[in-house]
Amino acid sequence: MPIYEYACSDCNSKFELLRSFGEADKEAACPQCHNHAERVVSVCASFSKNGSGESVPVAGAGSSCGSCSATSCSTCGL
Numbered sequence: 001m002p003i004y005e006y007a008c009s010d011c012n013s014k015f016e017l018l019r020s021f022g023e024a025d026k027e028a029a030c031p032q033c034h035n036h037a038e039r040v041v042s043v044c045a046s047f048s049k050n051g052s053g054e055s056v057p058v059a060g061a062g063s064s065c066g067s068c069s070a071t072s073c074s075t076c077g078l
């Protein structure tokens with residue numbers, strides 16, 4: 001079962017859960033404050049910060065990862 005990372009916007013804690021693929025995008029309960037935490041996809045999503053601090057997709061970046069567009073991906077191990 002894959003591990004997914006979640007982040008709580010209320011207490012800023014991050015945690016990982018083993019979930020089936022079908023449950024990956026479902027909300028998770030924060031272990032700290034039990035509020036709703038959202039899945040973090042930044043590890044594998046090839047985003048970068050632009051000048052104004054927004055996250056923007058990296059277009060045309062060299063990709064060596066088979067299952068996502070990141071050049072280095074801890075999720076996929078490439």
Ligand SMILES: [Zn+2]
Pocket residue numbers: 008009010011012013030031032033034035
């Ligand atoms: Zn929390």
